[in-house]
Amino acid sequence: MLTERQLEVVFSVVYEYIRTGEPAGSRTISKKYLRGCSPATIRNEMADLEEMGYFYQPHTSAGRLPTSKAYRLYVDAIMQRRRTAPAETEEWRRSIRESRQGIESILAYISRLLGQATNCVGVAALSALEEVQIQRVSFLRLGGNTVLLLLVLDGGLVHHSNISLPCELSQDTLDELGRRITTIAEGHQWSEVRDVLLRYVFEGLERMWDSCREAIVQMDALLNRRRSRLFVGGAQHILSLPDFQDIGKFQTVLSLLEQEHALADMVERYSVKDGVSVTIGDENAEAGMEQLSLLLSPSSGSGARAILGLIGPLRMDYEKSISILEALAEDLDDVLVQ
């Protein structure tokens, strides 16, 4: 267990490093944060804390840098405290409401806002579509066996996908199929009606059983897939951070962001039911995330489930980032509830 003063030293080093980006030396800490102690005292504490795994030195004659263990301590302390909402909250809320063009463009917009406000990469994931109420289902013949499946979900969320059916159906048949599915599914979640649909929809359409079944299966695939729809925004802002002046580090981030599927999986995996979750550096098992932190906050609004997140350097301003993320998640809740 750490003493009170040791805690203060850890917090000071983390805070100082986050502020300046430079390794923190004993002199600085003594002068700025712990006036009661001389640099020598701090040096002793630092040596102990380094042994305990809270700090490391890039080279012998440099100050100390925090390890993930130190960041963890720091972040946990922040999470205890009450945070003040950022001043721009109202402005954001207004601009989100104004830009309301369906949830997808809202999420794209919020991911950009997140990136811009924090100088991190903003992400927004939309998932658990099978829990969203269905409003309408249509099929449109595109030619041959190819059919456009058009799904309108609660809140104006539109999904569409080209599907192939085992045999060619006329547009009239497809309309009939769409009407029947809509009648049954309207106002319900997909998970509630999937099995019903598979059993009852097709009275009078027995000849097309195979095709109808295939259509339902494809809908299921569309709605039920693990993959969330992912929006990434504001990647350019992290270039202004000194941490990414090195082109190699930035490239790591970029190639991470390119792998949309892996990223979406990670977002799903590391988010918690409610409240902000912070995953620091090597706490994250994902390759490439060793030097990055991941902040996630689910949006608990009705309708679609969304997760907002931030990806940034270990030494991001956690306090600011967390409160911005919280504020925007709340804004999103409001918009989703309508």
Add this chain to the structure above:
Amino acid sequence: MLTERQLEVVFSVVYEYIRTGEPAGSRTISKKYLRGCSPATIRNEMADLEEMGYFYQPHTSAGRLPTSKAYRLYVDAIMQRRRTAPAETEEWRRSIRESRQGIESILAYISRLLGQATNCVGVAALSALEEVQIQRVSFLRLGGNTVLLLLVLDGGLVHHSNISLPCELSQDTLDELGRRITTIAEGHQWSEVRDVLLRYVFEGLERMWDSCREAIVQMDALLNRRRSRLFVGGAQHILSLPDFQDIGKFQTVLSLLEQEHALADMVERYSVKDGVSVTIGDENAEAGMEQLSLLLSPSSGSGARAILGLIGPLRMDYEKSISILEALAEDLDDVLVQ
């Protein structure tokens, strides 16, 4: 007018610089490209050509670098020649066909392919929607005056947008409105039927005249807007080029790519009716493009009009880039025609 030898010198310098990224000196040119002439002769030619604006020197004791004027000469010569299609063409065509999930995801995919194959930034724009045949129009009540406008165009292209109508309409009325518009517009281009719609659709719906009119106006806005839908892909690849090792240069490119609207406008503005257009450095009036080249190729397939493009450094491998762009534009044609 340039002599035969002067042309050769210009081509050699451009080619050598594209190959190595280093300023080309008289010795190198004499030894590699113009064995018949001594370095001294080349020096004389180079001095003349510099005066004519084809070269410049970063400093007195360095070799020559090509100006846009020299690149232009080089590219024009390439465009004359017959180009061989890249070996991967068949593979690309297959993977595009396999990934067919509507034109938008195809374009996103192609933009990534472009970036990957050329180490430039790939772009793909979708425009001139008003020339695409309409397949179906639906309206869905989302609550209050807000209505989801759903437009299915030829080729499975889906567009949707939340619109606000002056007064609240029932879903039945909206269905009726959608049906009428679909009947008239189906199989026609929007530009052909817009005026007809504004005049005739509303018999029997006179009470809702204002709302119907507004709906049409909003459709018009959606289809007729100048803005193309733009896909940018593979931006991370240019980081592997020596030209963008400098973080500042890369940031220029990134901030350019962020301005989607300006970029879309530029793509529209600089593309030509058919064939590849090459805009080199300061030939492009757009701010930030001084050190970049823009290659564009329209896709002439029926249905939606698409433009594929590449943004890369001045010293990109024009020959390879042009043939890759041509090949992928052709692949896209095939897919669009179906």
Add this chain to the structure above:
DNA sequence: GTTGGCACTCGTGTCGATAGAGTGCTAACG
């Protein structure tokens, strides 16, 4: 337990010398 002093380490920035690449100019050559 805390502190001041001191020797030691290591990275950074500066200076000067050097090597190398490339030019421009001039004079000679065919």
Add this chain to the structure above:
DNA sequence: CGTTAGCACTCTATCGACACGAGTGCCAAC
């Protein structure tokens, strides 16, 4: 008159030497 060889000149990049400063670890004194 065009071409070429030779030569002096310029500019950059690189390398080693060196001083400087920040920071540590350790020890002895308080």
